[in-house]
Amino acid sequence: MTLDQLKSYHSTRTDSICPGHPEIEHEGIEVTTGPLGQGIANAVGLAMATKHLAATYNKPGFDLVNNKTWCMIGDACLQEGVGLEAISLAGHWRLDNLIVMYDNNQITCDGSVDLANTEDVNAKMTASGWEVLEVADGDHNVEGIVAALVAARSSKSGKPVFINIKTTIGVGSKVAGDAKAHGAALGADDVANLKKVAGFDPEQSFVVPDAVYDFFSDVKARGRELESEWDGLVAAYGCEYPDLADEFALRVKGEFPEDWTKIIPTKEELPTAPTASRKSAGLVCNPLAARLRNMMVGTADLSPSVNMIWKGKTDFQHPDLRPTCGITGDYTGRYIHWGIREHAMAAISNGLAAFKKGTILPVTSSFFMFYLYAAPAVRMGALQRLQAIHIATHDSIGTGEDGPTHQPIELAALYRAMPNLLYIRPADCEETAGAFVAALSATETPSIISLSRQNLTQYPQYSRREGVAKGAYVFIEQEDADVTLIGVGSEMCFAVRAREILREKHNVKARVVSFPCQRLFEKQSREYKAEVLQLRTGIPRVVIEAYAVNGWERYADAGYSMSSFGHSLPGAAAYEYFGYTDELIASRVGEFVREVKEQGMEQFRGDFRDLNVTQH
Numbered sequence: 001m002t003l004d005q006l007k008s009y010h011s012t013r014t015d016s017i018c019p020g021h022p023e024i025e026h027e028g029i030e031v032t033t034g035p036l037g038q039g040i041a042n043a044v045g046l047a048m049a050t051k052h053l054a055a056t057y058n059k060p061g062f063d064l065v066n067n068k069t070w071c072m073i074g075d076a077c078l079q080e081g082v083g084l085e086a087i088s089l090a091g092h093w094r095l096d097n098l099i100v101m102y103d104n105n106q107i108t109c110d111g112s113v114d115l116a117n118t119e120d121v122n123a124k125m126t127a128s129g130w131e132v133l134e135v136a137d138g139d140h141n142v143e144g145i146v147a148a149l150v151a152a153r154s155s156k157s158g159k160p161v162f163i164n165i166k167t168t169i170g171v172g173s174k175v176a177g178d179a180k181a182h183g184a185a186l187g188a189d190d191v192a193n194l195k196k197v198a199g200f201d202p203e204q205s206f207v208v209p210d211a212v213y214d215f216f217s218d219v220k221a222r223g224r225e226l227e228s229e230w231d232g233l234v235a236a237y238g239c240e241y242p243d244l245a246d247e248f249a250l251r252v253k254g255e256f257p258e259d260w261t262k263i264i265p266t267k268e269e270l271p272t273a274p275t276a277s278r279k280s281a282g283l284v285c286n287p288l289a290a291r292l293r294n295m296m297v298g299t300a301d302l303s304p305s306v307n308m309i310w311k312g313k314t315d316f317q318h319p320d321l322r323p324t325c326g327i328t329g330d331y332t333g334r335y336i337h338w339g340i341r342e343h344a345m346a347a348i349s350n351g352l353a354a355f356k357k358g359t360i361l362p363v364t365s366s367f368f369m370f371y372l373y374a375a376p377a378v379r380m381g382a383l384q385r386l387q388a389i390h391i392a393t394h395d396s397i398g399t400g401e402d403g404p405t406h407q408p409i410e411l412a413a414l415y416r417a418m419p420n421l422l423y424i425r426p427a428d429c430e431e432t433a434g435a436f437v438a439a440l441s442a443t444e445t446p447s448i449i450s451l452s453r454q455n456l457t458q459y460p461q462y463s464r465r466e467g468v469a470k471g472a473y474v475f476i477e478q479e480d481a482d483v484t485l486i487g488v489g490s491e492m493c494f495a496v497r498a499r500e501i502l503r504e505k506h507n508v509k510a511r512v513v514s515f516p517c518q519r520l521f522e523k524q525s526r527e528y529k530a531e532v533l534q535l536r537t538g539i540p541r542v543v544i545e546a547y548a549v550n551g552w553e554r555y556a557d558a559g560y561s562m563s564s565f566g567h568s569l570p571g572a573a574a575y576e577y578f579g580y581t582d583e584l585i586a587s588r589v590g591e592f593v594r595e596v597k598e599q600g601m602e603q604f605r606g607d608f609r610d611l612n613v614t615q616h
Contacts, residue, residue, distance in 0.1 A: 003206050024354065024384045031354050032384045035376055037080025040100065041344050043071035044086045045351015047098035047160070049360055052296070052316065055331035057248050062237045064230075064248065068153060071100045075113050078102070078121060082377065085344030090160045091129025094318040098160040099152045100130075103138070105169040111179045122164060131157040138165035172197040247293065254358015256292050260440060263287050267460055270429040274455035277490070278393040280432035281451050282307030285363065285391070288436070289313070289334065296352060297363040298336025300345050305453075306365040306393045309335065342370045346377035346390065353386035358443065361387060367399075368392035368408045368450055375414065378446065382421040385444040389436075391451065395425070396490050397546050397575060398454040403568030413550040415448055416518050422447040424517045425489035426468065428458045431516055434468030438520060441469075452490040454571045459496070467514060471521025472532050478511035483593050484534055485512045486543040486556055494560075495544045497582040498589060506590035515543070518551065538601045542589050542611065546580060549610060557601075558592055558609035560585055564616055579614025588612070 001017070008016035017026045021034040030046065033039035047069040054065040077083045090098055102121070106113045122132045133151060135144045145165060152161040170181025174190045186194065192202035200207065238245035250257050264284055271280070289295045290310045298316075303309050315329030316336045322328060329335075338345040349362035364374075371378065371392050381388050397407045415423040422445055424435040432451070439447035459475070467473030475487065476499065483502075487495030495512050502508040513532055515521065521529065533541060533555060541556040543549070549561035562578060569577055579585075588611040596604060 032380060036076045037083035038347050038380055040071055040073050040077055040083045041086035041347030042351035043069050043098060044090045045348040046355050047095040049352050049355035050097050051095060051331045057244055059241060062233060064234060064237060069098045073100055074103045075106060076108050079117055082343040082347050085341040086348055087128050089344060094158055095160045096158050101163045101165060103167055104164050105167045107169045107179050107182055109179060109182055125162045129159055130162045131155060131159040133161060133163045135165040138167040139171045251294055251359045252356055256294060260288060260292055263291055264433050267430050272458050272460055274457055275429055276453060276455050277426055277432050277451040278307050278453060280429040281391055284433050284436045286310035294361045295363055296334045296336060296360055298338050300338045300342045300366040301340045302366055306391055308365045308391055342366050342373040343377055346374035349388050350377060350381045350386050353388050363389045365391035367406060368395040368411060369406050372411055379418060381446040382418055385420060386446060387443050388446040389439045390448045392448050393451045394453040395450040396452060397566045397578060398452055398490055398571035400571040400574060401568055404565040407566030409562050409565055410548045412547045416551050420445050422517055422519055425450040426516050427487060427489055427492035427514055428456055428463050430460060430463040430465050431468050434465030437465060438469050450489060456490055457493045468516050470524055471517045472513055472515040474532055475514040476512040478509050480509060481511040481539055482508045483510045483589060484539055484541040485510050486515050486541060487512055488515050488545040491544050491546055494580060494582060494585050498586040501582055501586035502590055506586060508590050508593050540596045540601060553608045557604055558611050560612045561610060579612050
């Protein structure tokens with residue numbers, strides 16, 4: 001950091017490394033925080049990573065991984081739900097390598113904290129399983145702050161440490177202790193006054209005393225020395241534990257120890273009978289997780305439903321914990337029980353993924369609807385280019401009797417629109433395998449794999465995992481086609497069956513395209529996209545999906561979609577209730593094709609049609 005770079009704060013310079021919030025792209029920044037509460041959750045993930053790697057690879061005399069995670073927070077971080085979820089987990093897991101420094105100035109944007117919050121923070125942290133230290137005067141008592149930091153670093157409590165440092169916002173300025181100091185510039189006069197209070201010349205700017213330079217003068221040398229010592233330790237470790245050393249080296253590089261694509265079942269090994277794609281995902285992911293130690297898999301209290309659990313797994317837990325249910329674990333464990341904390345699950349996973357990128361690949365799982373709770377953290381992962389795989393099951397009205405609260409209609413549109421995120425919705429087992437190939441290959445992109453609760457017809461004669469990598473591909477070709485049906489995920493069956501009815505009863509010839517991932521499709525060449533969608537041929541395209549249609553307008557001319565929330569009915573009955581029957585879909589598509597033939601496709605350009613008139 002140079003003084004010139006420091007001057008770029010809040011400037012128009014596009015090369016500034018002083019943005020409004022810390023950003024991971026800049027050297028020395030571990031994570032992008034920004035939205036309040038994300039940072040402390042990320043810190044929990046970083047501390048988890050240290051505990052896991054230390055338990056897995058450290059040996060007597062060889063502490064390869066032994067760092068502390070230091071986190072600074074403010075009043076607002078302790079009010080965000082995601083922060084509280086993460087705090088609870090850190091205490092539960094007894095992450096004694098995590099130290100949080102709380103800048104307790106009792107001010108937020110609107111005014112004093114007690115406008116909205118009067119709880120006993122220390123008592124809350126103690127109840128959450130943290131050791132609490134206090135510094136009464138954080139404005140002037142530097143020695144007290146240093147003493148607290150030293151005490152935290154050497155603590156033997158076996159708990160994460162929370163240092164409550166009482167400060168005054170804007171101390172020394174004319175707006176000290178006032179919300180005005182929170183986000184607004186002090187102004188030239190007050191800055192000059194503040195310099196006088198601190199003993200600086202108010203006429204000078206960007207002056208750093210020699211004493212500061214002297215204090216930091218040997219930092220680089222000390223860093224190089226520590227790095228050299230660590231390299232020597234790793235080399236000696238390699239002589240004593242060559243296999244573990246090789247594995248550790250691969251993980252630090254972000255590489256898997258073997259050709260993981262060969263672990264995934266072949267098409268011939270996958271079921272041909274109707275199978276829910278959540279079960280298909282288990283058939284693919286669990287063998288990978290069992291053999292690839294980079295992967296840490298977990299669920300938000302839905303292990304039996306999401307099928308992300310493998311034989312012989314060890315839970316990530318404090319080794320002394322003895323749950324009433326009898327399920328124990330230790331820090332080597334790679335299966336995480338997140339509890340009912342979807343937001344923290346995703347936010348902490350960002351911390352895991354950021355710990356030397358590639359060393360840990362977090363895989364989360366829950367019902368798709370609950371990834372709305374997790375959305376801010378999923379977005380932060382996409383923004384930071386952190387690889388994580390989010391397994392989202394029960395992804396349609398086929399979820400059934402849980403009803404509209406659990407039936408995602410609009411959520412896919414959000415995640416398809418989110419930059420640098422792969423939202424993949426496979427149609428059968430083979431496409432589910434392809435979804436995992438795409439997600440594991442996307443080393444700088446998080447993925448959501450969207451899966452069904454209900455059994456899905458398998459199409460081994462049509463589906464191709466390599467087609468998923470292209471985002472969309474021709475599922476069933478048809479010479480001289482009158483229409484292209486775009487099938488997506490669990491609604492692919494309607495496209496395939498409607499195709500037959502269109503041919504037999506409506507004299508309409510249809511081709512079928514499978515479209516599991518819009519973002520992957522956008523990466524393909526113009527020629528490929530034109531070939532798959534038959535662009536510039538005058539043939540209409542109709543997408544069939546039981547979701548809000550938003551986003552499909554760029555690929556289709558009409559859609560058979562949802563424009564209302566779902567309903568509490570068994571899965572098959574819910575589809576019928578909302579007009580998803582083979583006959584009705586074929587009838588509506590047939591009518592649309594006849595209109596196009598009569599009036600010409602140009603009459604319909606830009607006039608996207610919703611063909612599903614059975615709305616409630």
